[in-house]
Structures are given as C-alpha cells and as structure tokens.
Amino acid sequence: MFHWLEKNPFFFAVGVFVVIAYAGLIEILPNFAEAARPVKGLKPYTVLQLAGKEVYKKDNCIACHSQLIRPFKSETDRYGQYSLSGEYAYDRPFLWGSKRTGPDLHRIGNYRTADWHANHMWNPKSVVPDSIMPAYKHQYTNAADLETAYAEAVTVKKVFGTPYGDDIAPGKAAYEKELKTKILPEALKIAKATKREDLVKAVESGKVPEVVALIAYLNRLK
Numbered sequence: 001m002f003h004w005l006e007k008n009p010f011f012f013a014v015g016v017f018v019v020i021a022y023a024g025l026i027e028i029l030p031n032f033a034e035a036a037r038p039v040k041g042l043k044p045y046t047v048l049q050l051a052g053k054e055v056y057k058k059d060n061c062i063a064c065h066s067q068l069i070r071p072f073k074s075e076t077d078r079y080g081q082y083s084l085s086g087e088y089a090y091d092r093p094f095l096w097g098s099k100r101t102g103p104d105l106h107r108i109g110n111y112r113t114a115d116w117h118a119n120h121m122w123n124p125k126s127v128v129p130d131s132i133m134p135a136y137k138h139q140y141t142n143a144a145d146l147e148t149a150y151a152e153a154v155t156v157k158k159v160f161g162t163p164y165g166d167d168i169a170p171g172k173a174a175y176e177k178e179l180k181t182k183i184l185p186e187a188l189k190i191a192k193a194t195k196r197e198d199l200v201k202a203v204e205s206g207k208v209p210e211v212v213a214l215i216a217y218l219n220r221l222k
Contacts, residue, residue, distance in 0.1 A: 038089035044153075044162045045090060045220065047178060048186045048208070051149035052217025055210045056095065059136060066097035067106040067221065080107040090162060102133060109222030114193035117215045136211070140198065144213035146183060150175045187212050190219070 045053065056062070069075050071082040083106050088094055112120075116127060121139055124131040154170055156162040167178060187208045191199040194215070202209050 037086055039084055039086040042087065042089060044156075044164055046182065046186060046216070047146060047149050047153050047168075048144075048183050048213055048216045049220050050152050050217075051144040051146050051208070052210075052213035052215065053095075054145060054149060055139065055214045056217055059139070061105075062095050062097045064099065064101035064133070066100050066104045067094075068096040069104055069106050075104075079104050080110060090156075092156060092160070105218065106221055109219045112218070114190050114215050114219065115195045117218055118194035118196055118199070118211065121211050121214070139211035139214060140209050142210045144208045144210045146179065146208060146213075147175065149213075150178060150183075184208070186216065190215050 067083075069079045069081070069083045076082055087106075120127050120133075121136045123135055124133040150168075153162075153164060153168050157164045157168050167182075168174070184203060184206070188200070188203045190212050191203045191209075194200075194212070199209055199212055203212060
C-alpha cells in the first residue's frame, strides 16, 4: 500500500493531510474543551447581578463598551489580564461588544468602587471631565426587575445546569426567600458603599434602584 502511495503523489498528499488533520484535532479539541470550562473559582451571577446585566443591556452600554481584552501589550497594560474563554462560562448572551467609544469594562471591578460608579452614572463629567457619556439619572428612580432576573436564574439552572444549588427554585415562595435573605442584603451593602442616602433608603424600603443592580454587575467584572 505504501509503495502505491509513493507512486501516486496526489493520493500521498491527501493521505498526509488526513493524518495531520486527525492528529491536529486530537491535540487541539481537548484544549478548546478545557478552555471553555469555567475558570477556577468562577461562580454564577447572583440574581442582583443578573438584574444589573439586564440594565446594562437595556440602556445599551454595549454600544460603547466592550468586555473583551485582547492578548496585546497595549491592552493588558491598560486593562489588565487578557480575557479567558472560561470567564464567560455563565454569560448568556456574551457582551463582548465590537466598539470602544468608552473603555473596555471586563476588569472594571478591579479598579472602580461603588461610589465612583454612583457618581459616574449620575454625572459622568464629575469624575471624568472629558467624558462624552450621557447621564443615566433614571437608573436612580427606576426599580430593577428582580423577578425576571430570578426567573432567568431558575431557567439557566434547569436548562444549562448552572450550579446555583437548591436555593434557586421555581415558585414565588422561593423567590421571596431569596429576596429577603440574599438579594436585598447584597443590594443594601452596595447602596451603603455608594454613600448615597437616597439609594440606601430605597433598598431599605424593599425597592432596588437600577443603578444598584448595575453596580453589582459591574463589580462582578474582574
């Protein structure tokens, strides 16, 4: 057989290509599978963070901000460690973006605080004098849609096997328990960190402003 291949260059070339392609797949595919798994220590989004992600999408933050740091020195010097595929394991959908009118936000949780975000969303020029970003003052009075965010958590747990545990379960009783024991305490902690009394009072009354949920989401990006 090998003598026959040697006498037929075309088929010999095809045979070499097939062998190399097969070997390449064996070598590469497991690495892709490994890279797609959640990075060590990665946890699913909390319900409050999911609500903030919806605010991020609703107010079209993705139009001006990316969430994908490329492996170039100019990017890592500015934004930090380049993005790994396993960091997006619980993102549905991905919010990579394709334009940077503003900076990339994938590591913003490492270098911006809750009070900085609160001031920035209220009046961008107060913290970035040259900013062209509009103010989002409606986020301070609009309530975050926590019930829809909770329903999303239930759905991704059931459909994709997202490891939320037994606390995230269908039904109003389960939602009310999550709201009381986890969502509102997380929101209150962030509201206090913003140093804005109006946000603290809102959360204490049981209403979570959109900006608080958005800050929870942005703090998660690190």
